[in-house]
Amino acid sequence: MNFASDNAYGAWPEIVAAIGTAASGAVSSYGEDAITAGLRDKFSALFEREVAVFPVISGTAANALALATLTPQHGAIFCHAESHIAVDECGAPEFFTHGAKLVGLEGKDAKLTPAILESALAHYHKGFVHHVQPSCLSVTQASELGTVYTPGEIAALSSLAHAHAMNVHMDGARFANALATLDCSPAEATWRAGVDVLSFGATKNGALGAEAVIFFNPKEAGDFEYRRKKGGHLISKMRFVSAQLDAYLEGGRWLAAARRANALATRLAEGLGAVAGAEIAHPVGANAVFARLPQAMIARLRAQGAQFYDWSPPEAGRTLVRLVTSFATPQGDIEKFLMIARGG
């Protein structure tokens, strides 16, 4: 019963098979192959406009390289205080931007609002050389707490960001999970709502290690290619990353997998919400459930093999825990977990 992370699970057989298919023969390296070339068309079709696509192998690389392309070294990147880029990347954005500043903002359910952003921007004076300059807004979709922004919410944030000459980056490590919940197209969830650059994740949803940085305005990609190379992220046998992304998109498999993970999370939350002493802490919009559970229940679950993270220190006999479901979490694990939670 592994609910520790969606990256605890391996990979889809179809993605492994695609790698096997891609493994034979000689092709040009460093992304000059046909599979990589095809991604541009596929992502352009998916997003209903001409996009630039850059495969990389980790979400941290996708985010840090995207942010470095958007942000000068004297820039400020506004993000949620609990966001992955602020907390879990060991300062990778600061490293790749050569010292830009991440400004972590507080917001309910790990989401930002225009009011929060506006209030933060009031502290920065345009052209005042002593202050880092607002350059980028980064939103996480789905968020660190498993919540989801509506396209309208994103649009309102983007509009404010653009009015301050800031670019908008979306960390979509779990973009599939968010989209599976939202009743909208990929375009509506992103550039139509003002997103300039998307870190499109596949790893957590069934790839081995593949993410795509999508620039909705290809001209804004600037020197991304050089940054990727200089960061050691231009891999020679690129076809193997591209083949993962290709198989990921194939036939809408990515959304089906995300729907499955989300449904498991919803089922888990419903079940847990009905257990005495347990409390769901945030709306479940994607594939994660945050719940406050009694210490005894937590001990019982772990004793019987459930793996998950504590999200904050114990308080009044309960601890906030994170339970993540994935494309491959066995359905039975949900029921087993709930049974143990109920005291069974």
Add this chain to the structure above:
Amino acid sequence: MNFASDNAYGAWPEIVAAIGTAASGAVSSYGEDAITAGLRDKFSALFEREVAVFPVISGTAANALALATLTPQHGAIFCHAESHIAVDECGAPEFFTHGAKLVGLEGKDAKLTPAILESALAHYHKGFVHHVQPSCLSVTQASELGTVYTPGEIAALSSLAHAHAMNVHMDGARFANALATLDCSPAEATWRAGVDVLSFGATKNGALGAEAVIFFNPKEAGDFEYRRKKGGHLISKMRFVSAQLDAYLEGGRWLAAARRANALATRLAEGLGAVAGAEIAHPVGANAVFARLPQAMIARLRAQGAQFYDWSPPEAGRTLVRLVTSFATPQGDIEKFLMIARGG
């Protein structure tokens, strides 16, 4: 007939199969899995001493992260002027070290000698704050021109480097090819000859994207783990990189594959050396042949589908070209190439 690069070829079926095997089930991410843990023992056995092993996904990442761990920002890294780190990594070592300086030295057949290094060191004054400080020697094994250092040659260089308090890094993107040629153990080729850190390549010799940074003195690994994370190179589903390295070492497959590639190169060089107008430019120690070919021969070869790089501009009717063989180059391609070269 692809002789452009050894990374033009895909991957061994056994490595793809190992990935498939690793794909099922849930394990801890970020390298806390059993396959990754096992690598330490396997590499320690291979090198006959306790080593620290860090899998990454590109040779540039391996080199740049290793060099950054060994070299302060005010340091100088001595290397051959034609080395990959100096020429083909778009300044990645400078980026990861925060501005250390690569000092490219000239040397026959892309190899350095103690005399060359000593002569370069004479320009640097220890403790003179205006000069970058000699901190690291990086040698490439096999070299950019397909030549190979003997353990004795490495030992002489290492000894000089250590006498100047410099660390020794070996860029072993084609370490397998070098070792297949040398009649010695991995230990003799590396730490017994004074190498401190090795970028152990697997990608060019049949992996999808897997290299291992090996610290022969684990304590010297220092903050490598943080650098890897901060560089976006700690991938979540590490088992898939580790599984490649595991299958690569399995049963000596890596050396068998390298021997095959080397034998093809030797055959190609022998054949080409016998063709009128063609001249082998450097000793063939690994899996690359550098030859001066008449322009007409080059045109004929390319017209019939041979792919390879020009290595320097035409001179007196001939061009120096690079021909690389790999673990998967078809034997028949060699004969076909030679036949066309001969005018057939």
Add this chain to the structure above:
Amino acid sequence: MNFASDNAYGAWPEIVAAIGTAASGAVSSYGEDAITAGLRDKFSALFEREVAVFPVISGTAANALALATLTPQHGAIFCHAESHIAVDECGAPEFFTHGAKLVGLEGKDAKLTPAILESALAHYHKGFVHHVQPSCLSVTQASELGTVYTPGEIAALSSLAHAHAMNVHMDGARFANALATLDCSPAEATWRAGVDVLSFGATKNGALGAEAVIFFNPKEAGDFEYRRKKGGHLISKMRFVSAQLDAYLEGGRWLAAARRANALATRLAEGLGAVAGAEIAHPVGANAVFARLPQAMIARLRAQGAQFYDWSPPEAGRTLVRLVTSFATPQGDIEKFLMIARGG
């Protein structure tokens, strides 16, 4: 009536004279001169222990170079959210550290407490590679709001920081002003209270452009000299910076000047506190007064030539303003300012 900043005022005649004296003759450059050599003894005597002293020409340089020496690129620097390093240096610490993270903490009167630091540290897990690692605590003395830490308060913070293997840096851009208020020796205010490195400011208190980075344990200075050079901060005619520091310390002039500035601030605060509608917002511990003044009063003051900064946006008809006094602020300006404030 310039209360905008203490760096709006020029320099002491004695410091200018010292520069003139130092200007003749030929001496070794880059700090190999006698005046610079003498600083070590003078600062060691002042601080009652052997220290290492590095003159630089700006407070930002002093702070950023000191922090970069203390903090690895994967480190976290804890500081007050309103501190100069966090707000007013355009990200210089992030630049010089190659991407370490500043963690800005809230605290009353721009001061930190052990409880605040402890609470922040709870979010960082030692050895957890995804998180930046707590490496440094930076306190500002006097603080951004003109308040002062007692040696006991510093000692309590240092003790906690050291218990977490963090170094303690003190930004002493206004160290003289703080010390003039505290009834203690320089040693008691710094290393006896656990401070490891001090940015010792002179510029704001009457030098032209001179600060000294003081390492209380000279061995911890590490590669500071190389960082200073690489940052363009090792100036060739160092004697001119050192001569400023020398004249600054001479005969206790620095403390006399700070006492003067502090007394003016105290007088200003007392006077302003008695004016209807005005309110002193923070304890006046050094040479700055933060006051909430009615908009009309502010307009009147500015109309008659008073210069000062708004510190936050207007609220309920009043604005928080900052009034800074200096070594050279005319006594009469205080009285004139108060007269206008009173409506005269």
Add this chain to the structure above:
Amino acid sequence: MNFASDNAYGAWPEIVAAIGTAASGAVSSYGEDAITAGLRDKFSALFEREVAVFPVISGTAANALALATLTPQHGAIFCHAESHIAVDECGAPEFFTHGAKLVGLEGKDAKLTPAILESALAHYHKGFVHHVQPSCLSVTQASELGTVYTPGEIAALSSLAHAHAMNVHMDGARFANALATLDCSPAEATWRAGVDVLSFGATKNGALGAEAVIFFNPKEAGDFEYRRKKGGHLISKMRFVSAQLDAYLEGGRWLAAARRANALATRLAEGLGAVAGAEIAHPVGANAVFARLPQAMIARLRAQGAQFYDWSPPEAGRTLVRLVTSFATPQGDIEKFLMIARGG
């Protein structure tokens, strides 16, 4: 008899006096003062076009900040192998550019030619992501060996650089000495010959610590101001740096001082050239003499108090030494030096 460096000498009395004059009263800090504002007009007049001027306090800062503004992190900066930026700045350009590469080229008398540059450029492929991209040419005027480029020579280099979309930077730490020798205007020596940015030195020629970065096309200054701040080089009491530059230009004093230094060097070279066993190694175009002197003569000179640097290791009983004259070198020191050289 100090011929070690021109920065061994102090400062002009007039410059010290200007600092004294600037020291009184309160003005806006960080370059918002009248003296700094006036520099723009004065430099614009001097160079006969509207320029952007940024005072800094060291030549390394001027060069590194200028180069970082002109060069992306994936760029290459071409310069002479013996240039200050390549050899004597401890890698500051690499640090400020975040890892751009300096390509040091060999050339007679420390000068580059179009043929040398063209030959180097042949190794770089535009748009080839593995190679750093040619972005900047940096020439040193006067050169490290005291030679001078004619405007025509600069123009030929600039023309080639611009044809390859590279900017042209001139390191003018000794620009005054070069101009004093050339029979041309400042404009002819710089932008009319294609120079885009000039590090205009004053320190070596009699300032305390003052250099100006001049952008001949102000729009190309880009984010220089933020870089200067982030590098800790925006000093608060800027008037004191600006006052030096102001007094430096006043009444052509800078050129008079340079002419004096040059004349001393010429006299020294003439005298030395006539001494048996001594040989002038490079044309004397500015204020430095490079001479091969017999070891015995060197010992005799040093025994009697002459200070100078060895420039290369002894060879055949002689050593190449550097002798630098300055605005303040006593005339008598030349004659005394020559007398000792002659064996007196």
